[in-house]
Amino acid sequence: MPELPEVEVSRLGISPWLINHTITDVIVRDKRLRWPVPDEIKTAVGRTISDVTRRAKYLLIDVGNADIVLHLGMSGKLRVVEKSTPVIKHDHIDIVLDTGKCLRFNDPRRFGACLWQPKGDELPQFHKLGPEPLTDAFDAERLHVLSRGRKSPVKSFIMDNDVVVGVGNIYANEALFMAGIDPRRAAGRVSASRYAALTDAIKAVLQKAINEGGTTLKDFAQSDGKPGYFAQHLNVYGKAGKACERCGGVIKSKVIGQRNTFFCIGCQR
DNA sequence: ACGTGATCCTGGAAGC
DNA sequence: TGCTTCCAGGATCACG
Numbered sequence: 001m002p003e004l005p006e007v008e009v010s011r012l013g014i015s016p017w018l019i020n021h022t023i024t025d026v027i028v029r030d031k032r033l034r035w036p037v038p039d040e041i042k043t044a045v046g047r048t049i050s051d052v053t054r055r056a057k058y059l060l061i062d063v064g065n066a067d068i069v070l071h072l073g074m075s076g077k078l079r080v081v082e083k084s085t086p087v088i089k090h091d092h093i094d095i096v097l098d099t100g101k102c103l104r105f106n107d108p109r110r111f112g113a114c115l116w117q118p119k120g121d122e123l124p125q126f127h128k129l130g131p132e133p134l135t136d137a138f139d140a141e142r143l144h145v146l147s148r149g150r151k152s153p154v155k156s157f158i159m160d161n162d163v164v165v166g167v168g169n170i171y172a173n174e175a176l177f178m179a180g181i182d183p184r185r186a187a188g189r190v191s192a193s194r195y196a197a198l199t200d201a202i203k204a205v206l207q208k209a210i211n212e213g214g215t216t217l218k219d220f221a222q223s224d225g226k227p228g229y230f231a232q233h234l235n236v237y238g239k240a241g242k243a244c245e246r247c248g249g250v251i252k253s254k255v256i257g258q259r260n261t262f263f264c265i266g267c268q269r
Numbered sequence: 270a271c272g273t274g275a276t277c278c279t280g281g282a283a284g285c
Numbered sequence: 286t287g288c289t290t291c292c293a294g295g296a297t298c299a300c301g
Binding site for chain 3: 271272273274276279280281283284285
């Protein structure tokens, strides 16, 4: 479910329910996530949450001496519910608060994660992450310089977390369409000026999705449990065989780097 | 350093 | 209706 906008929308949704509240219990029903949920997570009991931030697609819940690190994987969802709310299938973790509410993590596929990061002790997952796409640290020059000599498809290149974080499959497809770049093109054969257009497109498509509350796909629900009601207008993603709204050509699909890829050969070169 | 492919897991949708 | 097959928003790891 989550691409970066969904993670950011989740962060905005859960933050007011967590910040300045004290954790009264941590319930782990199934620790078999992407990595086993560490027992240290229990030491968060009694601590007060001071902030909820995001790095790439990870959420960091600041409990003073450490961060609880959450990743939603492919199918993870967060809800804020009364702690008495009956659990449903795949409700793996509850972070219970002094308000009687709890943050409940549900993840059918268990590709998500819940980790414990003591202050000053960076998890290996964060070691070589590229810049955040919505900051000035992510710019066209970086893409141009890093891409020289690279033969892999430009789509794989922008989805590489070492290059820039947070560009998932949907928005990679959409940004490449907006910039008029063929996703199959070798990253090293995209010009500086076209990387400028791509950089702008990535920032625009992500920011728009955040503004609209996250793209609604089949299993996204906002953190209060209500389904998100904005479906961002998608130009190419999931539209193989349909007509391109810009040129009328047929949108094609092809697997690139094991991910389904959609593009218009009339609009993208 | 780079590029490719396998892999973790479940459920919903599509196909027969 | 029921069974089978395919596919999915992510990210790591092993290998050539």
